[in-house]
Amino acid sequence: MNRLAAETSPYLKQHADNPVDWFPWGPEAFDVAREQDKPVFVSIGYASCHWCHVMAHESFEDPAVAEDLGRWFVSVKVDREERPDVDAVYMAAVQAVSGSGGWPMSVFCTPDGRPFFGGTYFPPADRHGMPAFRRVLAALAEAWRDRRAEVESQADQLVGAVAGDVRLVDRLATDGPATVPEFADVLDATVASLAERFDAQWGGFGPAPKFPRPTLVELCLRHHRRTGTPRSLAMATTTLDAMAAGGMYDHLAGGFARYSTDDRWLVPHFEKMLTDQALLARAYLHGWQATGRPDYLQVATETLDYVVADLANPAGGLCSSEDADAAGVEGGHATFTWAQAADALADAGRPDLVEAATSWYGITEGGNWEGTTVLSRPVGAPLRRPDDVEEARRILLAARRRRPQPARDDKVLTEWNAMAVATLAEAAAATGHPGWAERAEGLAEGLYTDLRRADGRWLRSLGTDVAGFAADYAWLVDCWTRVGELTGRPQWTDRAAEAADALLDLFWDDDVGGLFTTGDDAEAPVVRAKEAVDGAVPSANSVAAVALLRLAALTGADRFEAAGRRILEVSAPLLDQHPMAVADLVAAVALDADRTEVVVAGDRPDLLAVVRGRWLPDAVVAWGDPSGSPLWVDRPPGTAYVCRRFACQAPAADPGTLAAQLDRTESGA
Numbered sequence: 001m002n003r004l005a006a007e008t009s010p011y012l013k014q015h016a017d018n019p020v021d022w023f024p025w026g027p028e029a030f031d032v033a034r035e036q037d038k039p040v041f042v043s044i045g046y047a048s049c050h051w052c053h054v055m056a057h058e059s060f061e062d063p064a065v066a067e068d069l070g071r072w073f074v075s076v077k078v079d080r081e082e083r084p085d086v087d088a089v090y091m092a093a094v095q096a097v098s099g100s101g102g103w104p105m106s107v108f109c110t111p112d113g114r115p116f117f118g119g120t121y122f123p124p125a126d127r128h129g130m131p132a133f134r135r136v137l138a139a140l141a142e143a144w145r146d147r148r149a150e151v152e153s154q155a156d157q158l159v160g161a162v163a164g165d166v167r168l169v170d171r172l173a174t175d176g177p178a179t180v181p182e183f184a185d186v187l188d189a190t191v192a193s194l195a196e197r198f199d200a201q202w203g204g205f206g207p208a209p210k211f212p213r214p215t216l217v218e219l220c221l222r223h224h225r226r227t228g229t230p231r232s233l234a235m236a237t238t239t240l241d242a243m244a245a246g247g248m249y250d251h252l253a254g255g256f257a258r259y260s261t262d263d264r265w266l267v268p269h270f271e272k273m274l275t276d277q278a279l280l281a282r283a284y285l286h287g288w289q290a291t292g293r294p295d296y297l298q299v300a301t302e303t304l305d306y307v308v309a310d311l312a313n314p315a316g317g318l319c320s321s322e323d324a325d326a327a328g329v330e331g332g333h334a335t336f337t338w339a340q341a342a343d344a345l346a347d348a349g350r351p352d353l354v355e356a357a358t359s360w361y362g363i364t365e366g367g368n369w370e371g372t373t374v375l376s377r378p379v380g381a382p383l384r385r386p387d388d389v390e391e392a393r394r395i396l397l398a399a400r401r402r403r404p405q406p407a408r409d410d411k412v413l414t415e416w417n418a419m420a421v422a423t424l425a426e427a428a429a430a431t432g433h434p435g436w437a438e439r440a441e442g443l444a445e446g447l448y449t450d451l452r453r454a455d456g457r458w459l460r461s462l463g464t465d466v467a468g469f470a471a472d473y474a475w476l477v478d479c480w481t482r483v484g485e486l487t488g489r490p491q492w493t494d495r496a497a498e499a500a501d502a503l504l505d506l507f508w509d510d511d512v513g514g515l516f517t518t519g520d521d522a523e524a525p526v527v528r529a530k531e532a533v534d535g536a537v538p539s540a541n542s543v544a545a546v547a548l549l550r551l552a553a554l555t556g557a558d559r560f561e562a563a564g565r566r567i568l569e570v571s572a573p574l575l576d577q578h579p580m581a582v583a584d585l586v587a588a589v590a591l592d593a594d595r596t597e598v599v600v601a602g603d604r605p606d607l608l609a610v611v612r613g614r615w616l617p618d619a620v621v622a623w624g625d626p627s628g629s630p631l632w633v634d635r636p637p638g639t640a641y642v643c644r645r646f647a648c649q650a651p652a653a654d655p656g657t658l659a660a661q662l663d664r665t666e667s668g669a
Helices: 027-036 050-060 063-072 084-098 133-146 148-166 168-173 183-197 214-227 230-245 274-291 294-310 338-347 351-361 387-401 414-431 434-450 470-487 490-507 540-555 558-570 572-577 579-594 605-612 655-665
Strands: 022-024 040-045 074-079 105-109 115-119 596-601 619-623 639-644
Touching: 022 027, 027 040, 027 074, 040 084, 050 063, 050 133, 063 133, 084 105, 084 115, 084 148, 105 133, 115 148, 133 148, 148 168, 168 558, 168 572, 183 214, 183 230, 183 579, 214 230, 214 274, 214 579, 230 274, 230 294, 274 294, 274 414, 294 414, 294 434, 338 351, 338 387, 351 387, 414 434, 414 470, 434 470, 470 490, 470 540, 470 619, 490 540, 490 558, 540 558, 540 579, 540 619, 558 572, 558 579, 572 579, 596 605, 596 655, 605 619, 605 639, 605 655, 639 655
Parallel strands: 022 074, 040 074, 596 619
Antiparallel strands: 040 105, 105 115, 596 639
């Protein structure tokens, strides 16, 4: 057993019994590398990563590989979800070397942490144009021994390339004064770019493998809301329909797999990530609000119910992910043969449901994937289940749960939990679901009390001493702001302001503007990254810009307003020339230029219901107990106020008047 046995990360613990003499990330490993004059092998992955498991079995469990690593390298294991700062820097290095990236990530560094070579998965023997892992190790060990100057030069060049990548926004911002483009212009440009990539048959934006990008769907919805363009609505609804019909959606338990291996969203990579649930549930919630379609609300509801039930951690908070594999078989827990479905229903005393269930979910004798069936629905067919199919669903799910289950990564990450709580709070307000409201506030309380050190510093994850990153703080601001809007209790807005002050104190770049990934109290990285480009999850700067501008609207705090606007100014070249790269930041442009504030004073649930009954993407809502915000000045109880940047219309005392004011104010921005 190696040093990883004492770690809290489930991913690191998975490697605790490897013959490899692993170190966790930290100064000890690099001190040993300097003392022994060895390069460092950094292996980065995460618990639910299928190919990480494959490489572990093929290579890291092999004593011969362990011997090579021990002879020539100091080996370090990193959980990318626990250390996104390390992952971001070395991913940029791997992409510079190979032109692509992914996990498992294999990086070779000098003893001071500078990368000089990298790749992703390496097989145990030469195949498909990939060199065997042991051959790579031998070649790099020889280069370190005999061509040190060449290795050092390569490391310097790679660090320069990494700096250009992870500080791209700074380089663009210093080219000249930046003017933030108009929201209508950047939205039009983004949607036009999406239209060029759109798959009109199956939805999504690009070829297989298809990853869901909920933000892109939401931008299409916003564009249709503003312009009435039918194509924009069609891009959004076609994508939402196809994702919910395909096997990427879990039709028995709810929730979404990580991505689809084909263009139809049919056969998924079966791992489930908390981030995908949070972002996709929000997209389907907004799809329901924008179109009124109950099937979108059904998908959002089943996804959030899955999160609350299946990802709950007994220690508090929400788990990070579920594996793609069960008992060593990818998707073995989730698919059915026709015989398995029929037997499960018969064993439950309901053989009469076989035809209804197999017809509804497309379960056939031949299957649709490796002799088994990934459950799905025809695109455009109803999702709402008739009573007999609903009974069959419960029976099949119970049978599925009796199988070997996928491993669960029970890390409670601050960023991911705050993201999920923000969606839960917004969904609870929009639907009136009491269970979600209670759960959102309970989880938000845990984030405030359980995920911080005694000195007040928020942490990256529960049970570790890894200090939180900019994304953790940014999502805390957003989360607590939305819980405050849900509950009407100003304590949550106060907590959001506390986190926002800490975010700016720890992470703000005083020279250029924007947020560094790591705090000024953290270990000095090879390059101090500034996360600006959005990917599978929004970048820290995108989240922060939205959260700070919303918080400024609720509090009137100039510091938050100025910081949110400065992030937009720094990112203006990207917004203007490459809006797809900062798609999550586009919403902040509208908030900065033309946001709406709504105040419901006194006990007027009828007025609050008018506000919550519509999708208002650029509005903040103050109600319940008054706070010290300028929004509450001279607000007699029993009325509502619709304001634009603190300039308010006449008080509305009845639902009809308030609805008319919102119609006039909200132009779909």
